[in-house]
Amino acid sequence: MIPAIGLLVGVLAGLLLHPSVPVSLQPYLPIAVIAALDAVFGGVRAVLDGIFVDKVFVVSFLSNVVVAAFIVFLGDQLGVGTQLSTGVVVVLGVRIFSNVASIRRHLFKA
């Protein structure tokens, strides 16, 4: 319940504050969002598995976002930004779908 409320508070704050992201940071946003989603679904699955640990969740979220941003940055510097981004999206996407499938098994037994 608490995380859902926190998420809602964050969304409302974003809607009210209309944060303007500097242009230099904008390339990292999509990857950062996907990394955050991966951490969230991993956390939800851990809750359902009964092995959720808050510290692991926060660390995995932060490290996911940071590493994803770093990979995009490195890719841009090396001239293969698009390919690296695609790689990150594929890996994280597969993980997200697997986690969602596991969550689905827990919730709907299907």
Next chain:
Amino acid sequence: MSTPPPDPGPPEPGFHSDGRRPLGGSMSLLQQLMDRPLDPSYAAAAVRREAEGLPASTSLRSPLVLVAAILIGFLLVAAAFALRPVGTTASREKEQLIEQVEARQARGDELAREVSALGQQIQDAQSAALSSQASQLSAELDRLRLLTGEVAVTGPGLVLTVDDAPDARTQSGSGDPRDAGGFPKGRVTSFDLQILCNGLWQAGAEAMSINGQRLTSRSSIRFAGDAILVDYRPLIPPYAITAVGDGRELQTAFASSASGAYLKSLGDNYAIPSTITTPSRVDVPRSPSLPLSSAVPVSPTTGSPSGVSTPSTEASSS
């Protein structure tokens, strides 16, 4: 996804014990991704906590989780706001083009203003130079300037507005000789405007403009595709011909001329609407394109003491 979750044990060997290559062994990376999507750290932390005698799972009511949740929500909205208006590549390119067009148009307007300001300076300097020598020459110059379109003219006049026939936009060409090229016959043609303008000149107009484009002795009214060009600038209907002169007299003289009859026949035969008003004050701008095309030095007989060093110029208006 019907496979039971495998135990997060040691990585499986490349081959089964009987030496058979495992199914999809070459895709072990993908398989690992699919089979163990959860961070192993969760399981590791749970094992460690159980060893310490704590429950495997912490409560969700932790400030860390709350902060992280707020951060994630904020990140989602920030990303949505930052990335949403970007649009597709095509629309972005279109926007860039529109920006460029607007910037160039603004630059063009700026330059046109500069040109007319400089032209005004030149005229001031000319009249200052001439007034000290020959007032008659100065008056003659003013008159010629007015007639050739080098200065803006304001005064009583007549405004003749013609527009395409209401159904001309949708009308397709028929067998009429007037629209031999598939041209809707209800459209105003450059030929119509030429006849009307010549009629107004004949009726005694001193200066004329169409939709703000000054007509000079060197102006052209032409067709390019579907648009009427005056001095190579496209006009947008309705076409308002502004003429400076005595409005009443202009109107009577125009109505009784051949051009007046032509205008009437346009309305009768092709439903081209036209209105004539005679306001007490009309503005006709100066022509932006009147380059100096010929200049002759003042002959010694006109008695200019400094005629050789400062030749006066005379715009030819052939």
